[in-house]
Amino acid sequence: xxxxxxxxxxxxxxxxxxxRSGRDMSDTQFALAVAVPVLIFLILVVIxxxxxxxxxxFQRIVLFGGYHTVFIGLKNFADALDxxxxxxxxxxxxxxxxxxxxxxxxxxxxxxxxLNRPMRGGGLVRTLVFLPWCLPLxxxxxxxxxxARGQTxxxxxxxxxxxxxxxxxxxxxxxxxxxxxxxxxxxxxxxVAFFLLANLETIPKRLYDLAAxxxxxxxxxxxxxxxxxxxxxxxxxxxxxxxxxxKLFDFIFVMxxxxxxQSTATLTYLLYKVSFRNLNLGYGAALSLYxxxxxxxxxxxxxxxxxxxxxxx
Amino acid sequence: xxxxxxxxxxxxxxxxxxxxxxxxxxxMAFLTPLEIRRFPWPLIPHEANLAAFYNIFGFDYAxxxxxxxxxxxxxxIIRGLINSVAVSIVVTMITLVIVLPLAYMxxxxxxxxxNSLLFAILLGTALPPISTLIPFYAMYLRLGLVGTLTGLxxxxxxxxxxxxxxxxxxxxxxxxxxxxxxxxxxxxxxxxFVGLVLPQARSGVAVAAVITFLFAWNEYTYALMLVxxxxxxxxxxxxxxxxxxxxxxxxxxxxxxxxxxxxxxxAYFLQRHVGxxxxxxxxx
Numbered sequence: 008x009x010x011x012x013x014x015x016x017x018x019x020x021x022x023x024x025x026x027r028s029g030r031d032m033s034d035t036q037f038a039l040a041v042a043v044p045v046l047i048f049l050i051l052v053v054i055x056x057x058x059x060x061x062x063x064x065f066q067r068i069v070l071f072g073g074y075h076t077v078f079i080g081l082k083n084f085a086d087a088l089d090x091x092x093x094x095x096x097x098x099x100x101x102x103x104x105x106x107x108x109x110x111x112x113x114x115x116x117x118x119x120x121x122l123n124r125p126m127r128g129g130g131l132v133r134t135l136v137f138l139p140w141c142l143p144l145x146x147x148x149x150x151x152x153x154x155a156r157g158q159t160x161x162x163x164x165x166x167x168x169x170x171x172x173x174x175x176x177x178x179x180x181x182x183x184x185x186x187x188x189x190x191x192x193x194x195x196x197x198x199v200a201f202f203l204l205a206n207l208e209t210i211p212k213r214l215y216d217l218a219a220x221x222x223x224x225x226x227x228x229x230x231x232x233x234x235x236x237x238x239x240x241x242x243x244x245x246x247x248x249x250x251x252x253x254k255l256f257d258f259i260f261v262m263x264x265x266x267x268x269q270s271t272a273t274l275t276y277l278l279y280k281v282s283f284r285n286l287n288l289g290y291g292a293a294l295s296l297y298x299x300x301x302x303x304x305x306x307x308x309x310x311x312x313x314x315x316x317x318x319x320x
Numbered sequence: 321x322x323x324x325x326x327x328x329x330x331x332x333x334x335x336x337x338x339x340x341x342x343x344x345x346x347x348m349a350f351l352t353p354l355e356i357r358r359f360p361w362p363l364i365p366h367e368a369n370l371a372a373f374y375n376i377f378g379f380d381y382a383x384x385x386x387x388x389x390x391x392x393x394x395x396x397i398i399r400g401l402i403n404s405v406a407v408s409i410v411v412t413m414i415t416l417v418i419v420l421p422l423a424y425m426x427x428x429x430x431x432x433x434x435n436s437l438l439f440a441i442l443l444g445t446a447l448p449p450i451s452t453l454i455p456f457y458a459m460y461l462r463l464g465l466v467g468t469l470t471g472l473x474x475x476x477x478x479x480x481x482x483x484x485x486x487x488x489x490x491x492x493x494x495x496x497x498x499x500x501x502x503x504x505x506x507x508x509x510x511x512x513f514v515g516l517v518l519p520q521a522r523s524g525v526a527v528a529a530v531i532t533f534l535f536a537w538n539e540y541t542y543a544l545m546l547v548x549x550x551x552x553x554x555x556x557x558x559x560x561x562x563x564x565x566x567x568x569x570x571x572x573x574x575x576x577x578x579x580x581x582x583x584x585x586x587a588y589f590l591q592r593h594v595g596x597x598x599x600x601x602x603x604x
Contacts (some may be wrong), residue, residue, distance in 0.1 A: 240490030295451025
């Protein structure tokens, strides 16, 4: 279309003819100028570890009796498919992730809507609500373990204070994955809440006045005024929280240590066990690639089912 | 008045939800060794016993019934505190400089391959640290970055840059596109971005800064592998030294309190910028 090339540095206003296509050109160039260096940096730093992991996954790595590696093709990958522990961990990961993501998004949205209201001492309240994200994940895991465990738990102390001498232990219950999910949502909800809060404040107050004039109910105002500008961010954060939850390790390691038994052994935990305790590095690498596929698959699914629609909006 | 009371009914549960686990754990810092040996532990410490705070910084503390000895971790904790502050600030600066134009570009311009490019960037964060630890260590050994702050900054950037880019895209999409007008008036992309978009986007920038700071501040797995025990030790790794010394839960709790304070201050000062959006209303 464009008969001449436009420099991105030339002010667009002076270009009389083909202004439209000229802008597009320089838009793309601007995009490339911004994105390419970042991509190169990421590729340089990420591709080597990834390549190394792929290489390891094709080997049997023997550490003792003289370090050596044996090429065994896809055997590690095939072994995993026969491994009951792997399937169990995959199931735990899916269950844990689904619950954590749902809880995190709901609580995050709720907190954002609450913090968006003007109130006295609002700055302090916001900071306090944000505190759970200010902790290293292992510290958050420690805290939750501390609260949930029978020996030191909140439930036990309250029961004793009320004069009922029972030990309330949430960590041995059948719902230990749910306890873990609540803990993970506790740490991540502030992250979601704060970005949603920033988004809420891009909504012009005028729209709320108009909604009041039209006598919309609270729910209708939420649906037609508040929600539309949040939808894309909600999608993005659902993806991000999904990725973060599937990668979560230190929190689980400290809080439950995969237990009791294998009941909270997510894929990250299994990976740790295989690679660092059993020192089966090749198999561990194969497992980590399966985990990577799972993460990519989940985000891709989210994008196809939801994000594609939102980004066209 | 009724509205205010209604709001309190919502704020109190939110605060309880956020603070109870923190209170429950941090309370240990103030318990005396005697109280910790009892079962169950009291809901509220009977006296504010500050021994643990002295101990973690390497001082003995005299209790009525004996002394509470200084912890051997003091050097690690102090150095970790300094390193963590330095690394987090540097990572935040670099991340913001890279990420703000990147997210804005993705939000505003459309071109072929945009979605693929976005996905490629997200992939950078999809690698779980636990599975790239060994390769990362091997790479860092070769580059001589093991046990250095530079190495830590680079690792942190691989996490923060993709994540924060993704987070900001949705935000930039919501801003009114006044820079289009600026572009028609002859401003360049960069000038329009710095002069017009950024001042409008203060709350987004503030939130992004807090989030980045905290990602760097809390990074543990890589730090444990790459810098633990060296002079580039960070606070989370220093604290985790107390993790398996269960007879001393007070020290652990006290050091966790120390860890919360700097990010809480950062969050408090930056959240003020969230909420001042008068400009947006004026323009729309």
